[in-house]
Amino acid sequence: MSINKLALIRYKTIDNCLQNRFRKWTLEDLIEACSEAVYEYEGITSGVSRRTVQLDIQNMRSEKLGYNAPIIVTDKKYYSYEEKNYSITNTPLTQQDLGTLNEVLGVLKQFKGFGYFQELTGMVTRLEDKLYKQQHKGRSYIDFEKNELLKGLSYIDPLHKAILAKKTIELVYKSFKAKDASTIVFYPYLLKEYRNRWFILGSNVKGRRALILALDRIEQMRELESVKYVKCAFDVSTYFDDTIGVSKVPNQKAQLIVMQINNEHAPYVITKPMHHSQQVLKQDAAGMIFSIEVIWNFELEREILGMGENLKVLSPRRLAGKIQSRMKRAAEHYRDKR
DSSP states (O other), X not given: OOOOHHHHHHHHHHHHHHHOTTSOBOHHHHHHHHHXXXXXXXXXXXXXXXXXXXXXXXXXXXXXXXXXXXXXXXXXXXXXXXXXXXXXXXXXXXXHHHHHHHXXXXXXXXXXXSGGGTXXXXXXXXXXXXXXXXXXXXXXXXXXXXXXXXXXXXXXXXXHHHHHHTOOXXXXXXXXXXXXXXXXXXXXXXXXXXXXXXXXXXXXXXXXXXXXXXXXXXXXXXXXXXXXXXXXXSOGGGTTTTOSSSOOOTTOXXXXXXXXXXXXXXXXXXXXXXXXXXXXXXXXXXXXXXXXEEOOOHHHHHHHHHTGGGEEEEESHHHHHHHHHHXXXXXXXXXXXX
């Protein structure tokens, strides 16, 4: 049974009402709530009829939609869920739903090999794993990287909407170095994920230059209708092309970084390049020499230090000296000072 958009709005509205057990819901209350919802979402002013809501309740109770909602009537007047924590949003997928999703999955998988659809690969794999778990009622055999304790994830959706709608926002933000939070008027341009943390690229009202903020340091956010949105003065789509990570000073230029890695660990760098600009310059018994052209930032240093004694920076000399100095300081932590 297909469900149109208006019906879905009504089902969700009725579901929200019946989950609220602090109020008694009559049929007239549900009709009013549904009428307000279709007006809010679709701008329909004619309201919803009594017969329509009665049929909605009947459909939610039945197996047609797979809900089997335990809707009861008390005192011949008040509607509620018999099960305290029931919601149609918690209903498992029906066989029809699974069949439809498998068809969609089959279509998406056809595009995985095309360059324009490379971003679908992770999404398709996740969907495939989710469907397998649902159909086989078993454990998952794919363990995706995730950090469920990470703060700030609730800001992803409102920030994304602000970007699309070109809305100026006000953020209460506290960096790791600051003692107190500060209020920032901010024009959002791009959401960026790096190593399972989320960042927002935009500009602030003071300098109107690029500013990158971590979502887990945002304490509050609200839209500023009274402040006109300032469009981006730089190309957002290519802003991070010369960057490992997200740290970048405005007008900072990329540098050619040349490194040598021993042959034992060279396959790791070949199969997972440090950056898309990576090029192999030479490979012999001493190891592989390769280059990348990127901004010199904290993330680059961390990437190099992560390879330990297996990697050596050949140029620029200042970066080589910086890495050498950091490794010496790290080694001092392990010296026996007794």
